[in-house]
Amino acid sequence: MVAASLISVGTGTVEFAGTECGPIEAGAGETVLYSGLRSGLPLPYGCASGGCGSCKASLLAGRVRSLWDAAPGLTDRDRRRGDRILMCQSVPVGRCVVQAPLGDRPEGPAPVRVPAVFRERHRLGADTALITVCTEQRLTWMPGQFVHLVLPDGVRRAYSMTRPPAPRAGRTLEFLVRAVPGGSASRWLFGGLAEGDRILVEGPYGKAHAQSPPDRPVVCLAGGTGLGPVLAIADRLQAESAGRELRVYVGARRREDVVLTDRLAVLRDRGASVVVVVEDATGPELAGKEVHRTGLALDHLLSDLPDLTGHDVYLAGPPAMVTAALRRLVRGGRAAADRVFVDKFL
Numbered sequence: 001m002v003a004a005s006l007i008s009v010g011t012g013t014v015e016f017a018g019t020e021c022g023p024i025e026a027g028a029g030e031t032v033l034y035s036g037l038r039s040g041l042p043l044p045y046g047c048a049s050g051g052c053g054s055c056k057a058s059l060l061a062g063r064v065r066s067l068w069d070a071a072p073g074l075t076d077r078d079r080r081r082g083d084r085i086l087m088c089q090s091v092p093v094g095r096c097v098v099q100a101p102l103g104d105r106p107e108g109p110a111p112v113r114v115p116a117v118f119r120e121r122h123r124l125g126a127d128t129a130l131i132t133v134c135t136e137q138r139l140t141w142m143p144g145q146f147v148h149l150v151l152p153d154g155v156r157r158a159y160s161m162t163r164p165p166a167p168r169a170g171r172t173l174e175f176l177v178r179a180v181p182g183g184s185a186s187r188w189l190f191g192g193l194a195e196g197d198r199i200l201v202e203g204p205y206g207k208a209h210a211q212s213p214p215d216r217p218v219v220c221l222a223g224g225t226g227l228g229p230v231l232a233i234a235d236r237l238q239a240e241s242a243g244r245e246l247r248v249y250v251g252a253r254r255r256e257d258v259v260l261t262d263r264l265a266v267l268r269d270r271g272a273s274v275v276v277v278v279e280d281a282t283g284p285e286l287a288g289k290e291v292h293r294t295g296l297a298l299d300h301l302l303s304d305l306p307d308l309t310g311h312d313v314y315l316a317g318p319p320a321m322v323t324a325a326l327r328r329l330v331r332g333g334r335a336a337a338d339r340v341f342v343d344k345f346l
């Protein structure tokens, strides 16, 4: 049985001013962003989680319900204006009309909402696990993208797939997840959910997907669970072009936080250069936790490769690491702004 909070019944419609698109029905919990993307509109967004502000729009008429009133994507000034909304956090109530900036064309598959079951929690360390869910219908995504898991109490959080989809489309989604103490989703993912429990998957979302031409060298920087999408991206890039130059830098806090070294070994066997860096290497050496260097992965990357203007760069992980990397790479003129693809785990 699907929990009551997961059943989608129509609650409103959204119209996008200035587009040919007519009124779009939005079911319970379906956001303005989801409704527009699902209908093929090239709406702007980043985190789809309320944090970045990329999906700001104006509410011209009607009412929306906010999923997260305090979402940092809106500033105090936005709130004072009164008509500003975050499309990713707004669910239409009745009929509403929204004015949003539009891009040129939608990127990748449109998101869908599909019922799914929780399949497996495979512990990798004290606070990290590989979480597997199976969707009822086939889903397709681009390596590096993420979905929202909508949990039985309605809490929704973003998680990035660790593998490309099976040929054409897949039903099995795997995520590398770190537990946040007391976290609303962590409570479910690290305890509350048992095998067979029903959840919803909404997606795919995300623009930091594998998109490098075969002859372009690539560098990936993964911090913590940012390793998940980086594995999917590296896997796809190697499959597309076996001989390409691919370097993967993986940062972790301590030796025990280094995970999935077997998958890193596969990348290396296929020709990638893999550098694992821990901030604190004082603990004992651990079997299967190969560490190459100490310090910050970003420092090592920039010291090895001071000029990345000819590379594509993929960044995934904690906001502090991604922000620092962007500052030093793009503002520092070391990488081309339009060739840096960012997945910030806000």
Ligand SMILES: Cc1cc2nc3c(=O)[nH]c(=O)nc-3n(C[C@H](O)[C@H](O)[C@H](O)COP(=O)(O)OP(=O)(O)OC[C@H]3O[C@@H](n4cnc5c(N)ncnc54)[C@H](O)[C@@H]3O)c2cc1C
Binding pocket: 047, 049, 050, 067, 068, 069, 146, 157, 158, 159, 160, 161, 175, 176, 177, 178, 179, 180, 182, 183, 184, 185, 186, 187, 225, 226, 228, 229, 343, 344, 345, 346
């Ligand atoms: C694009 C993206 C991809 C991600 N991929 C991964 C991944 O692959 N692996 C991984 O471990 N983590 C990933 N994350 C982080 C993940 O989504 C969760 O934030 C993390 O698991 C902690 O969630 P929690 O509910 O347990 O913790 P909580 O502390 O309860 O919530 C975490 C954060 O969610 C935000 N939030 C969103 N909505 C609300 C709301 N309504 N009320 C309060 N806070 C809210 C707050 O910023 C809060 O700090 C990703 C995040 C983003 C944005």
Ligand code: FES
Binding pocket: 044, 045, 046, 047, 048, 049, 050, 051, 052, 053, 054, 055, 056, 073, 086, 087, 088, 089
């Ligand atoms: S996409 Fe809505 S706040 Fe980031």
